Amino acid sequence: MFSTVIMVVQLILALSMLLCFTRALLGPTTFDRIAALDTFGLILVGFIGTIMVSQQSIAYSEVILVIGILAFVGSVAMSKFLERGDLFERR
Structure with a gap:
């Protein structure tokens, strides 16, 4: 029963990743x-994370950390670049 729930959650997450990918390709604005x-x-x-739960291991915890950090830093950098036109302030 638990493995079925994990598989359904993974299917929903895969579908939402596909929708986000199409929005990233077809988005009307850069934002x-x-x-x-x-x-x-x-x-x-x-x-x-659901893969880790289904495999009952913590093998991918570093991968999760790196992806989370890169997603956050990338979003902040792109937002700052689009707002001001540069990433680093020059004095």
Whole structure:
């Protein structure tokens, strides 16, 4: 029963990753694409988490950490670049 629930959750997460990927490709604005890629990264973290639960191991915990950090830093950097036009302030 538990493995069935995990498989259904993975199927839903895979479908939502597909929808986020299409939004990132077809998004009308750059901000939509940034939001879609950030959401894609967060859903990927959840998907890998469900894989860890189904395998009953913590083998991918570092992968989850790296993907989460990269998604956050990428979103912040792109948002700052689009808002100001540069990433680093020059004095």
